[in-house]
Every structure is written in C-alpha cells, then in structure tokens.
Amino acid sequence: MDTEKPAVMAEVFSxxxxxxxxxxQLLVALWLVFEHYQRFRPEIVDAVxxxxxxxxxxxxxxxxxxxxxxxxxxxxxLHVCTDVMCALQGADDLVKKLQALTQRxxxxxxxxxxxxxxxxxxxxxxxxxxxxxxxxxxxxxxxxGEDHA
Amino acid sequence: xxxxxxxxxxxxxxxxxTSMQRLKDRGFSRAMERVLGMDPRDIIAEVKASGIKGRGGxxxxxxxxxxxxxEAPGGNRYVVMNADESELGTFKDRALLEYxxxxxxxxxxxxxxxxxxxxxxxxxxxxxxxxxxxxxNALQTLADCGWVGPHAVEVExxxxxxxxxxxxxxxxxxxxxxxxxEPRVKPPFPTSKGLWGDPTLxxxxxxxxxxxxxxxxxxxWFRQCGSPQTPGTKLVSLSGHVKNxxxxxxxxxxxxxxxxxxxxxxxxxxxxxxxxAILLGGAAGTFLSPDQISATxxxxxxxxxxxxxxxxxxxxxxxxxxxxxxxxxxxxxFFADESxxxxxxxRIGTRRIVEMLAQGGLYSRVQDLRDLAQxxxxxxxxGLGQTAPTALLSILDRPNWQGA
Ligand SMILES: Cc1cc2nc3c(=O)[nH]c(=O)nc-3n(C[C@H](O)[C@H](O)[C@H](O)COP(=O)(O)O)c2cc1C
Ligand code: SF4
Ligand code: FES
Numbered sequence: 001m002d003t004e005k006p007a008v009m010a011e012v013f014s015x016x017x018x019x020x021x022x023x024x025q026l027l028v029a030l031w032l033v034f035e036h037y038q039r040f041r042p043e044i045v046d047a048v049x050x051x052x053x054x055x056x057x058x059x060x061x062x063x064x065x066x067x068x069x070x071x072x073x074x075x076x077x078l079h080v081c082t083d084v085m086c087a088l089q090g091a092d093d094l095v096k097k098l099q100a101l102t103q104r105x106x107x108x109x110x111x112x113x114x115x116x117x118x119x120x121x122x123x124x125x126x127x128x129x130x131x132x133x134x135x136x137x138x139x140x141x142x143x144x145g146e147d148h149a
Numbered sequence: 150x151x152x153x154x155x156x157x158x159x160x161x162x163x164x165x166x167t168s169m170q171r172l173k174d175r176g177f178s179r180a181m182e183r184v185l186g187m188d189p190r191d192i193i194a195e196v197k198a199s200g201i202k203g204r205g206g207x208x209x210x211x212x213x214x215x216x217x218x219x220e221a222p223g224g225n226r227y228v229v230m231n232a233d234e235s236e237l238g239t240f241k242d243r244a245l246l247e248y249x250x251x252x253x254x255x256x257x258x259x260x261x262x263x264x265x266x267x268x269x270x271x272x273x274x275x276x277x278x279x280x281x282x283x284x285x286n287a288l289q290t291l292a293d294c295g296w297v298g299p300h301a302v303e304v305e306x307x308x309x310x311x312x313x314x315x316x317x318x319x320x321x322x323x324x325x326x327x328x329x330x331e332p333r334v335k336p337p338f339p340t341s342k343g344l345w346g347d348p349t350l351x352x353x354x355x356x357x358x359x360x361x362x363x364x365x366x367x368x369x370w371f372r373q374c375g376s377p378q379t380p381g382t383k384l385v386s387l388s389g390h391v392k393n394x395x396x397x398x399x400x401x402x403x404x405x406x407x408x409x410x411x412x413x414x415x416x417x418x419x420x421x422x423x424x425x426a427i428l429l430g431g432a433a434g435t436f437l438s439p440d441q442i443s444a445t446x447x448x449x450x451x452x453x454x455x456x457x458x459x460x461x462x463x464x465x466x467x468x469x470x471x472x473x474x475x476x477x478x479x480x481x482x483f484f485a486d487e488s489x490x491x492x493x494x495x496r497i498g499t500r501r502i503v504e505m506l507a508q509g510g511l512y513s514r515v516q517d518l519r520d521l522a523q524x525x526x527x528x529x530x531x532g533l534g535q536t537a538p539t540a541l542l543s544i545l546d547r548p549n550w551q552g553a
Contacts, residue, residue, distance in 0.1 A: 027324060030310070130277075
C-alpha cells in the first residue's frame with residue numbers, strides 16, 4: 001500500500017489534469033475517477049482531495065452520498081431495478097438468475113430503485129448502457145459488449 | 150378523444166432529433182429568434198399569460214417564478230434544467246430528451262435570456278447515459294447556431310450519481326456546487342438565493358419544452374389546448390398492467406379512464422384484466438380506485454376532490470392480483486433508503502413506517518401511522534419527508550376499499 005500510494009496519486013492527477021481546481025467541479029472529477037477505478041478507496045479519495053484542494057472528509061462525504069459511487073468491491077456494477085413496476089415483471093427472479101450467472105465474475109449485481117424505464121420493465125443499467133425488457137441473455141450480451149469496448 | 154402531439158414531435162417527422170433541420174421543422178429557431186428580439190419583461194408577461202405551470206410536480210406558475218428571479222437583487226443569475234427524473238413510474242423527461250431534446254434546451258435558453266442568466270446547467274441523472282449523449286449533441290447544434298457559448302449562454306451538463314433526493318431543487322443546487330445533495334432550508338428560495346447565493350431559476354425539462362412551444366406560436370395558440378385553469382398538454386408516463394405502456398401527451402382535462410382504456414393510449418387492462426387501482430404522481434402519489442378514476446379528469450381541480458394531484462405525471466396501473474400493501478411496503482423502503490437523514494422526522498419517520506408495516510399490516514396501527522404522518526408533514530425540511538406518507542394515507546382514508 002505504501003508503495004502504491006504515490007502511484008495512485010500520480011494516476012489520479014493525470015486523470016484530472018483537465019479539471020479546474022474548483023469545488024463545483026468535484027462531482028465531475030469524481031465521475032472521471034470512478035470510471036477509472038470503479039470504487040473509492042481511501043488513497044483514491046486522498047488523491048482527489050489533494051488535487052482539488054478540498055479536505056479529505058468533504059470529498060469522502062460527497063462520494064459516500066451517492067449510490068452509484070458505492071461499490072466497495074470494485075467489480076463492475078450491474079444495476080437491476082427491483083422497484084415496484086419492475087418487481088411486477090419478475091425483477092426479483094431476474095436478480096436471482098443474474099447472481100447465479102455472475103458468481104466468480106468481474107460483475108456484481110446490485111438492486112436499485114426505478115431507472116425510469118418502467119414502460120419496458122424489468123430494466124437494468126450497466127456501464128453506459130440501459131437495458132430495457134432485460135433478460136439474462138440480453139444482459140450477458142451487454143456485458144460482453146462492454147468488455148470489448 | 151385522442152392524443153395531441155405538441156411536446157412530442159409528429160410521428161412522421163424525418164429530421165434527426167439533434168439536427169439544425171429539426172430546429173426549423175419544429176419552429177424552435179423561430180421561437181429563439183422571436184425571443185432574442187424581445188424585452189425580458191415582455192417575455193415574462195407572455196409566459197404568465199400562457200398559464201404554464203411547472204411540470205416537475207409542484208405545478209407552480211412558471212411566469213411568476215421567472216419574475217421573481219428577474220426582480221431579485223444579485224449579480225450573477227443562473228438557470229438550471231432539472232433532468233434528474235428519478236420519481237417512481239416517471240419517464241416522460243427521458244422520452245422528451247430522446248425524441249426532441251432541442252425543445253427543452255431552447256426553452257432553457259429562452260429562460261436564461263428572460264432572467265438575464267449567462268450560465269445554465271443541465272442536471273441529468275447518472276442512469277440516463279444514452280440520453281446525456283443525446284443532450285450533448287443537441288447542445289452542440291445550439292452552439293453552432295451561436296446560441297450557446299461564451300458570448301451567449303454557457304451551458305454545462307452535470308451528471309448525477311444516483312440520489313433521488315438530488316432532484317429536489319435545493320439539493321440539486323448543493324450537488325452542482327460539489328457538496329452532498331442535501332436539501333437547504335427554505336426560505337430563502339432559489340429564486341432569490343440559489344447557486345452560490347445568487348438568484349437561480351430551476352425548471353423541469355417538460356416545463357421548458359412548453360416554453361419553447363409557446364414562443365414558437367403565441368398565447369392564444371397555447372391556450373387552445375387544455376383547461377382554462379391549466380392550459381396546454383401533459384406528458385403522462387403510463388406503466389404496469391396496461392396493454393401499451395409508454396409516454397402519452399394529452400390535454401389537461403382529459404378523462405383519466407380514457408388514458409388507461411383508449412385503444413390509441415393505454416389500450417386497456419392486462420394481467421387479470423380487472424383494474425384494482427392506479428398510483429398517480431409517483432412514490433409520494435395517491436392511489437385512486439376504479440370509481441375515482443371514472444369520476445376524474447387529468448386536472449388539478451378535478452383530482453383535488455380526491456386529495457390527489459398529477460405530481461410528475463406517473464400513472465402506475467395495478468390489476469386486482471396486486472396486493473396494495475405490498476406496494477406500500479416497497480414505497481416505505483424506498484423513502485427510508487432515499488431520505489438524506491438531515492432531519493429527524495424524516496430520517497426516523499420513514500424507518501418507523503417500514504417497521505409498522507412489517508409488524509402488523511396496514512390497519513393494525515392506523516392512529517399511530519396518522520400521527521407519525523402528521524409529524525413528518527409538519528416538521529420535515531423538504532418535500533421528501535413531507536410527502537413520504539401520502540400514498541399510505543390515501544389508502545387509510547378509504548377504510549372500505551378492498552385491496553390493501
Ligand atoms: C424529493 C424530491 C425529488 C424531486 N425530483 C425532481 C426531479 O427529478 N425532476 C424535477 O423536475 N423536479 C423534481 N422535484 C421538484 C423540484 O424540487 C422542483 O420543484 C422542480 O424542478 C421545479 O421545476 P418546475 O417548476 O418546472 O416543475 C423533486 C422534489 C422533491 C421534493
Ligand atoms: S425531509 Fe428527509 S430528505 Fe428532506 S431534508 Fe429532511 S431528511 Fe433529508
Ligand atoms: S420501476 Fe423499474 S424502471 Fe421504473
């Protein structure tokens with residue numbers, strides 16, 4: 001960890017090099033960093049804090065506020081909506097199937113509230129892709145596509 | 150009666166949604182050019198005369214809000230388009246931004262011109278990545294026209310990161326400022342003290358699309374649709390046990406039952422084929438029974454007789470196999486998860502509702518639930534805590550209603 005820390009610092013600084021050191025750019029900065037690491041480990045939060053010149057506790061406070069940034073194991077999150085309208089269309093069953101399929105993979109299944117796709121329930125969200133009328137097949141396809149991208 | 154397409158583009162339109170040609174085809178460039186030649190006070194007077202009300206849930210008269218921002222003392226002014234759309238059962242802003250993104254974006258520029266803002270933000274939920282791309286492309290077209298940029302209005306797209314509460318207007322401001330998206334105490338209202346303490350206008354996507362239509366035409370045209378109290382059309386997000394779920398545009402005053410049953414709209418009930426209820430307006434909406442649905446039209450006055458409101462325009466349809474107390478338990482969990490935890494009545498209240506519903510079913514502790522709901526309404530800082538018990542109360546208020 002001690003040898004990793006300066007490396008993370010340099011990497012985060014290079015990811016953020018075009019971002020102005022301005023508090024109102026924090027969420028923008030956090031998105032860039034999250035898309036690279038898929039999680040916020042303490043040394044990553046520390047590097048963002050140093051680059052943006054915002055206290056660690058403040059940066060941590062913001063990262064911990066947003067659900068999409070909560071991803072402690074750093075696997076690629078597959079968000080499956082299990083809210084009311086998707087639950088009516090078998091979302092709970094879909095989650096079980098996906099959990100079985102993604103065991104020991106780089107993907108982790110997360111249940112989430114309404115994705116704004118209730119007209120094509122059940123819905124899921126992976127990377128930058130929205131999956132409507134989601135089935136295990138459709139999702140597997142999307143995951144493979146995203147990996148090659 | 151059938152659908153009226155004003156906010157939604159005609160079905161046979163061929164220009165690309167983000168193209169220069171689309172700006173012309175839809176009259177949006179005409180709207181923008183007309184506004185650029187107008188005095189801000191005349192623009193605001195026209196919005197007031199149109200009777201446009203906010204489409205994000207609260208139905209506040211739009212022209213009056215613009216006037217407050219215009220008249221507020223302060224140096225910089227900002228406009229924010231609220232595309233955070235995370236309300237349960239709601240997807241009409243997504244549809245609008247997908248099919249015709251230039252409409253709401255031009256509305257945002259018109260608003261900036263009217264209130265004197267040089268900077269605008271489009272705040273879009275982090276789960277709408279394909280729509281965000283569409284929005285960025287549309288903004289490029291507007292920059293090519295010279296309407297967006299350092300010499301006109303600078304626009305920044307802000308991506309949310311999964312927080313329902315961030316859609317509340319003051320939480321949204323904190324999110325843009327790089328803080329936790331916790332609501333602020335009102336007053337002061339954003340119209341006088343918004344982003345960095347300066348006057349800020351926050352409008353929903355659909356509201357801004359209405360503004361563009363208004364200026365592409367005029368007040369008389371705008372008021373030809375809808376009711377005298379609520380002119381114009383409304384986008385509804387129809388989901389659940391209906392044949393054709395989707396986004397539909399209907400004039401205010403449209404019969405509720407027809408939205409669900411008309412073959413060109415919802416197309417009737419699926420599932421068991423027997424309607425139990427709709428949940429109107431989102432997670433903090435109101436349940437309506439089949440009798441009530443038959444007795445109402447889509448307008449604030451009519452729905453008000455059953456203490457219901459249009460909210461975000463979500464219409465969630467449940468057949469009679471759905472146990473409404475299951476729906477209530479899901480809603481209760483949602484609010485407990487999404488409460489930002491800043492104030493006690495909401496933080497504790499949302500959890501207590503979860504526990505009470507889990508323990509004894511809906512009718513075992515009616516008075517306790519009512520007392521709790523009252524405390525949450527009276528003492529929560531923001532709309533989330535104030536309205537979290539609304540759907541529950543709408544069922545408690547009808548003790549003889551089979552289904553929960
Ligand atoms: C918990 C909560 C969430 C909200 N989410 C949204 C939202 O996602 N989109 C939106 O336009 N308004 C949302 N609102 C309403 C906004 O606070 C605000 O009233 C609205 O954006 C104003 O725009 P309008 O006047 O054009 O409707 C929310 C309100 C609350 C209390
Ligand atoms: S009412 Fe709830 S969501 Fe709103 S500020 Fe209070 S705790 Fe946060
Ligand atoms: S409930 Fe799943 S997308 Fe809306």
